[in-house]
Amino acid sequence: MSAENELAVVPPKETALTVFSTEKGLDPWLQQVRAKVDEFKKVLPDLKTDKGRKAYASMAHQIAKSKNALEAVGKEISAKQKEIPKLIDAERKRVWDTLELWQKEVRQPLDDWQAAEDARVAKHKAAVYQIEEMAKFSEAPSSSEVARLIAELEAIALDDTWEEFLAEAAQVKDHTLAKLRATHSERTQYEADQAELALRRAEAEAQAQRDRDAEIARVAAEQARIEAEQRAQAELDAAARREQELLEQAAAAQLATEQAARDAEAAAEHQRLQLELQAEQARTVAAQAEARRVAAEQRAEQERVAATQRQEQAVEQARQAELARQAAAVAFELEQAQAREADKAHQGKINRAALEAFIAGGMPEACAKQAVTLIAQRKIPSVSIAY
Known part of the structure; x- marks a missing residue:
């Protein structure tokens, strides 16, 4: 070893x-x-x-x-x-x-x-x-949240501190930024579409309310007309009833007179002078009854004429009320149209001022017109014209 x-x-x-x-x-x-x-x-x-x-x-x-x-x-x-x-x-x-x-x-x-x-x-x-996880969301984010993430990601510095991971970090950052910017564009468009839908719904609701108000006014006018006609008819019916009562009273008086005459003829001769006196009295009563009947007929005619006049006046008042309502509706619509025209003119004035400012800043007129149009249509994120 x-x-x-x-x-x-x-x-x-x-x-x-x-x-x-x-x-x-x-x-x-x-x-x-x-x-x-x-x-x-x-x-x-x-x-x-x-x-x-x-x-x-x-x-x-x-x-x-x-x-x-x-x-x-x-x-x-x-x-x-x-x-x-x-x-x-x-x-x-x-x-x-x-x-x-x-x-x-x-x-x-x-x-x-x-x-x-x-x-x-x-x-x-x-x-x-x-960095890679910054472009992943558990639920749909708002455009402002995506913008904040883009700002945070852009602020991340890529320098020598990343050592051998610098290239990978740069690639992932670019890829994530691209995804975030695409998401930001999508969410901005979505939010703009939702805002426009909300505006349309509000306008539709306002129009529906105006239609409901007009219908309520029409129904109220119709009800007023019907009530006026009913009151006029009631007055006519009352006058007719009063006229019928007077006629019945005159007929009863005439029947009483006739009965008195028959009683006088059946009396004894010895009561002739008294009967003649009574007959004269009966004629006087009849004349008075006739006078009362004529007076009653005259009063009934006067009541009928007065009722007719009151009905005509009620109808005229209902017609005048309807004309007043129509005139008010026309005046309201005219006022609304004038307000819309004034608002349109005001917006046009501001848009022209913005256009002139763009042109004065060096922008070609066609580009300036397109820019003002896009801003007015709210198609430019985070940019608007104050009217």
Whole structure:
């Protein structure tokens, strides 16, 4: 076994039993290994180089080979010398533990370097993964949230701190930015479409309310007309009833007169003078009744004429009310049209001012017109014209 491959030679077979069965009998061999270890540690290889890292691994490997070689000799002696197994096993364990400790001692810098290297690589990979995850959403985001993510991602600096992961980080950043910008464009368009739909719904609701108000006004006017007609008809019916009552009273008075005349004719001759007197009185009463009947007819006619006049007045009032309602509706629509025209003129004035400002700023007139049109139609995100 050469010095290049082993740090220590094993005891000769003829003395191996004595060496292993003696307490600390292997110390001379261990000292040889320790001397090599100390010599190795005087000038430690550079862990930053591949050659240096291989030197650490080689030294640890040589210690392991010495450990295994001495262990193999010890196991062979233990198997042959059953009478001293405890001494040999104790020495084996001591040597194993000692060499194990030295192995760890020599390898510790390499292990520490490897742990630091793994942590550095993991940190870079986690940062790249975090950039990639910025374009993933569990639910549809708002355009403002996407804009914030774009700003955060653009603010991430790509410099030498990324070391060998710089190219990968740059590629992932560009890809993620492209996805975020596409998402931002989609969400901006979607939100604009939703806003336009909301505006249309509001306009439709306003028109429906105006239609409902017009219908309510029409129904109210119709109800007023019906009530006026009903009141007029009621007055006509009352006048007719009063006229019928007067006619019935006159007929009853005439019947009473006729009955009185028949009674007078049937009386005795000796009551003729009295009957003539009574007849004269009856004629007087009849004349009075006739006068009352004529007066009643005249009053009934007057009531009928008055009722007719009141009906005509009610109808005229209903017609005037309908004309007033129609005039109010026309005036309201005219007012709304004038307001729309004024608003349109106001917007046109502001749009012309914006157009002139674009042209004054050096923009061609066609481009300036298109820009004003797109802004007025709310097709440019985050840009609007204040009217």
